[in-house]
Amino acid sequence: MSHFEPFDFKQSEELLKTSEHLGYKLPFSKDISSLFERTDINGTEVPNRFAVHPMEGCDAYQNGAPSKWTHRRYQRYAEGGSGLIWFEATAVTNESRSNPRQLSINNENMRFFKALVNEVRAAASNRFGRSHRVYCVLQLTHSGRYSQSVLGSKPKVAQFNPFLDGNPEEIQIIRDEELDHLQDDFLEAARLAFHSGFDAVDIKCCHGYLINELLGAFNRKNSQYGGSFENRSRFMTEVFQKVDANTQALDLCSRISVFDGIPYPYGFGFAKKTSLDIDMTEITVFLRRLMILGGSLFNISAGNPHAKPHISRPYDRAFPGTGIPEEHPLEGVIRLIKTASHLQSQFPEVPFVGTGYSWLRQFFPYVGAAVIQQKKAAFIGLGRSSLAYPDAPLDLMEKGHLDKNKVCITCSRCSELMKKRVKTGCVMQDPFVYGAEYKKSKNE
Ligand SMILES: Cc1cc2nc3c(=O)[nH]c(=O)nc-3n(C[C@H](O)[C@H](O)[C@H](O)COP(=O)(O)O)c2cc1C
Structure with missing residues (x-):
């Protein structure tokens, strides 16, 4: 096990050396042209290999529609040059929202989502020309145990989990009939x-x-959604079937945690016997099934950020109350790169988006370019970096390198804003909006 050390690399050689000490030869290429290669997703052309990861902004209206702050964030992404924009977690029902400021799509507010997509595409093509058409994905979610309470109701969970639940009285296990109905909400x-x-x-x-x-x-009893792999994967496979049958012109995809960091039998993706070794057997079968059912793009993530945030998003500064992670952040980055790479190599015909690049700061383009060249992923996904430095792709296009004064420093302040359910963005690089919001939130 490595030790925590914050980012402290002046030269790329230092980064590569540390990676080698951690037992991995980090992909690295000074030639970054692969990041600008066009590709396609299920026949739709995408102008380059930069993907904005889904990032909740906690700035929607009460009715779930995007606000002017939501528009601002997406306009910045579009004008920054990313070819793929993965819109943030959007609840399929009001009750499943993580907070009252999470996006939620319904019949009444759909036209506002349409306006947002049109605006994003127009902003990108005005800046980069008509051939630069942004590929737009909407992430649909039920927040489960992290849903807001509605009228004093308890959050709905799949099973009681002693690693997450203090008191079984405080949660409510979602019934099979509710899950059947929820499939139609996703549809x-x-x-x-x-x-x-x-x-x-x-x-x-x-x-x-x-x-x-x-x-x-695994511990969900007497349920067609619990226990066996068949049952545990039923919800996803049935939703994929339904969506594919009803909206054939829409591409289907998923952002998946390959493992959630919680040992068997309360979590997914760890080997049953040794408990803390990642086991990709089930995820591989799962992905193959989803591809047969129409899945045409997958975004690979890991962990449960509410329980162990450093697995999902390696950082330098811990979120207050989280403590120093038990490993070097680069180890987390490597794990994410290796996981996506393993799956992309199993399924070379379907594009995968990789995660974990923001911690690499000004060096991410060189690692990302090599990942693309070596076909370890088809897109380089950027989360916190997109909040801090949305025009990183543009700077790379025009100058060939990043400005190291503009990069994300993984300070976790965006996560703090999100946790407080206030307007979320980069406190350091977008101070007039989010620095002010952060100050306000600290004084409350
Ligand atoms: C403020 C914030 C909001 C996020 N919202 C979402 C979300 O809506 N959906 C999602 O799948 N991941 C979400 N994430 C996780 C990111 O998409 C991404 O996986 C994570 O930040 C790691 O990538 P990075 O190292 O490039 O930041 C969020 C992360 C942060 C910090």
Whole structure:
């Protein structure tokens, strides 16, 4: 096990050396042209290999529609040059929202999502020309145990989990009939996303939210959604079938936590016997099934950020109350790169988006370019970096390198804002909006 050390690399050689000490030859290429190669997703052209990861902004209206702050964030992404924008977690029902400021799509507010997609595409093509058409994915979610309480109700969970639940009285296990019904809510939300102009919907299966939790619901008793792999993967496979049958022109995809960091039998993706070794057997079968059912793009993530944030997003500064992670952040980055790479090599015909690049700061383009060249992923996904430095792709296009004064420093302040359920963005690089919000939140 490595020790925690914050980012302290002046030269790329130092980064590569540390990676070698950690037992991995980090992909690295000074030639970054591969990041600008066009590609396609299920026949739709994408102008380059930069993907903005889904990032909740906690700035929607009460009715779930995007606000002017949501528009601002996405406009910045579009004008920054990323070819793929993966829109943030959007609840399929009001009750499944993580907070009252999470996006939620419904019949009444669909036209506002349509306006947002149109604006994003227009902003990108005004800046980069008509051939630069941004591929837009909408992430659909049920927040499960992390849903807001509605009228005093308890959050719905897939199973009782002693690693996450203090008191079984405080949670409510979602019933099979509710899950059957929820499948139709996902279908309806997908239909609305299609009519809003999105290219694809993501049935969100990561980070401990409900659908992801079902994958690890070994202890869910007397249920067609728990126990066996067949049952645990039922919700996803049935939703994929339904969406594919009803909205064929819409691409289907998923963001998946390959493992959630919680040992068997309460979590997904760890070997049953040794408990803390990642086991990709089930995820490989799962992905193959989803591809047969129409899955055409996958975004690979890991962990449950509510339980162990350093697995999902390696950082330098811990979120207050989280403590110093038990490993070197680069080890977390390497794990994410290796995981996506392993799966991409199993399924070379389907594009995968990789995660974990923001911690690499000004060196991420060189690692990302090599990852693309070596076909370890088809897209380089950027989360916190997109908040801090949305025009990183543009700077790379025009100058050939990043400005190291503009990079994300993984300070976790965006996560703090999100946790407080206030307008979320980069406190350091977008101070007039989010620095002010952070100050306000500290004084409350
Ligand atoms: C403020 C914040 C909001 C996030 N919202 C989402 C989300 O809506 N959906 C999702 O799948 N991941 C979400 N994530 C995780 C990111 O998409 C990404 O996986 C993570 O930050 C690691 O990538 P990075 O190292 O490039 O930041 C969020 C992360 C942060 C910090």
